[in-house]
Amino acid sequence: MSDIPFTLDQLRILKAISTEGSFKRAADSLYVSQPAVSLQVQNLEKQLAVPLFDRGGRRAKLTEAGYLLLNYGEKIIALCQETCRAIEDLQNLQGGTLIIGASQTTGTYLLPRMIGLFRQKYPDVSVQLQVHSTRRTSWGVANGQVDLAIIGGEVPTELQDTLKIIPYAEDELALIIPPSHSLAQVETIQKEDLYKLKFITLDSQSTIRKVIDKVLVRYEIDPKRLKVEMELNSIEAIKNAVQSGLGAAFVSTTAIEKELQMGVLHRAKINDVVVRRTLSVIVNPNRYCSKAAEAFSQEILPEFTTKKDFSSLNQAYLHHTEDVDNQTGNDDW
Secondary structure (H helix, E strand, O other): OOOOOOOHHHHHHHHHHHHHOOHHHHHHHHOOOHHHHHHHHHHHHHHHOOOOEEOOOOOOEEOHHHHHHHHHHHHHHHHHHHHHHHHHHHHOOOOOEEEEEEOHHHHHHHHHHHHHHHHHHOOOOEEEEEEOOHHHHHHHHHOOOOOEEEEOOOOOHHHOOOOEEEEEEEEEEEEEEOOOOHHHHOOOEOHHHHHHOEEEEOOOOOHHHHHHHHHHHHOOOOHHHOEEEEEOOOHHHHHHHHHOOOOEEEEEHHHOHHHHHHOOOEEEOEOOEOOEEEEEEEEOOOOOOOHHHHHHHHHHHHHHOOHHHHHHHHHHHHHHHHHHHHHHOHHHO
16 A cells, blocks of 8 residues: 555644635644745645645635545544544543533533533543534534534434434523513513514524524414514623613523523513423434543433433433444443
């Protein structure tokens, strides 16, 4: 077999340039000089005998050959990282890394508490939390870049056969209004009252926005008739806008516990309407399951859900670990 015409360092540089958009920013992210990056790329192109970048524009743009190498390179890097985690596991949680993914609300308000409890039990394990959209998080789990994730939206159709999706808990989305609002004095508001409110929401393509619209339609409430005053890009910004009297919003109950205690927000109950979404844990049964991920799933996740959910979660997770053991031969260890 002929020698492999590239190194892991060259693949890492290629990925960094693609991510950062320039040789200089890639060099800064890797803590090396720009000439060193340029030289590695030149050597790589010489070894492969193809150009990897179109140098005609201001931004470093990959050629078709560059995209092809990047695609395989990311898989190679992910597999190398997975190998390192497997070796680190031999130390029995006396080190290693746990990478957890989450969508915005769960990543901001739920996961920090989970990670805090995990670190108390396993202080030597390094934990990384990656908060992205449900789609990006799902792909991270599928590609082996994330060990497990908690999401509130739907896994992309093309990944539903690849990932194991485990229903975890119900997340209620509460209607919040300023305490000074006239409807804050009413014990229960009617569905028709929603059309009188000015709403502050996330972007129309956000997972939570889509879930809310679906649930409202189920209760015969037309989302198109709601007056959307503004769209903001974070839950914190929405809460602050509601506190300032700019409108009403639907947000997860986990995100407003402190504000309700302080009395700066009012939770309005809608007659015969409850807006909920299902949170799910996703894992990739075709990837190595680290001892850290196993400990987090079996010891931490059950602490933040109901006994009923814990039973189904534990059963599904055990099936997941059995699948991985059969594939990796761990039953011989």
